[in-house]
Amino acid sequence: MLLFDLQVTPITMSPERFARINQMLDNRQTDLTVCLDKVHKTNNIAAVIRTADAVGIHQIHAVWPDIEMRVSGNTASGSQQWVNTIKHYHMDEAAAQFAQQGMQVLATNFSPSAVDFREVDYTKPTVVIMGNERDGVSEAGLAIADQQIIIPMVGMVQSLNVSVASALIMYEAQRQREQAGMYGTRTLDDAYCQTLLFEQGHPIYAKACRRKNIPYPRIDDQGQIVADDTWWQRMRAPDPNADQ
Structure with missing residues (x-):
């Protein structure tokens, strides 16, 4: 029947x-991405995806030992249908893909060698590794980083929510890329x-x-x-x- x-x-x-769809496709940045390193909270994952869509990122990566990674639909507001999420069981799987694409690897971390995130050139093919709030970027993530970056803070707190920190970095990358004329060409x-x-x-x-x-x-x-x-x-x- x-x-x-x-x-x-x-x-x-x-x-x-x-x-509108064509405008979105024209502005997608295929060589700029974020890698979530064991970020578990679904609302944080969804918020990162939503910001990624807003700045024109085509896909994000997630290192997730449990393949059943879920996204909070309310927070993502449908952004997950526009931004691909590439899941990896281990960081070395993600690292191999980044190397194949010739990406500079940045990792957020509090360390003496970390530089202000605004001092980095994001017009290069770039992946930014973001860790969870409790543990930060894993040792495996730090090991593949070409540069560690930090968000300066002068208050009493020492860290930001991962979705907030990701948004700051992604919008700095967008600012640099817009100035370089990297948007508008498919x-x-x-x-x-x-x-x-x-x-x-x-x-x-x-x-x-x-x-x-x-x-x-x-x-x-x-x-x-x-x-x-x-x-x-x-x-x-x-x-x-x-x-x-």
Whole structure:
């Protein structure tokens, strides 16, 4: 039995949503990221993801021995669907990926060798390792760091919430990159952009494609689905996976 009948006429997402998604894609920084080192509190993870989205970071990393890492939806406010989270069991797994991308590795830490976080050049490919509030960055994280950084404080407290500290550093990176003209030029892979435009612009069709095992179509420069008659016939055909 067909649960619902999809339209067979191409639908265009609203021009406003199409423009907003494309603007986001144009500003994504693929060589700037944050690595959360055993940060356990879900509200902190979600807050970091939300800030990452706000400054144009494409994906973050999380070293998490337990793969069941969860994000607080209320705090993230949907940001997790725009920012990828790459999970690693161990820091060495993350380190190998950073090295492959040629990133400078920064780690927040109170130490004599740490420099003011604003003195670093964030226009270089960069990852910032952030530790949890109790233990800070792990020894494994410090071992792979090219430079340790610190947020100066002149009050009585000696540390900031990890999401607050992350936000300060990310916005400094954004400031430097904006001054260097690094926003506004798309660096993301076209296939990724096409997938995101389809899933976020045409979510009902995307869900049907996944359920019916139909390849995603292309999206044109107006936000419209580009597909032949065969694709649309498969789309309107009874769902073979629907409950009978």
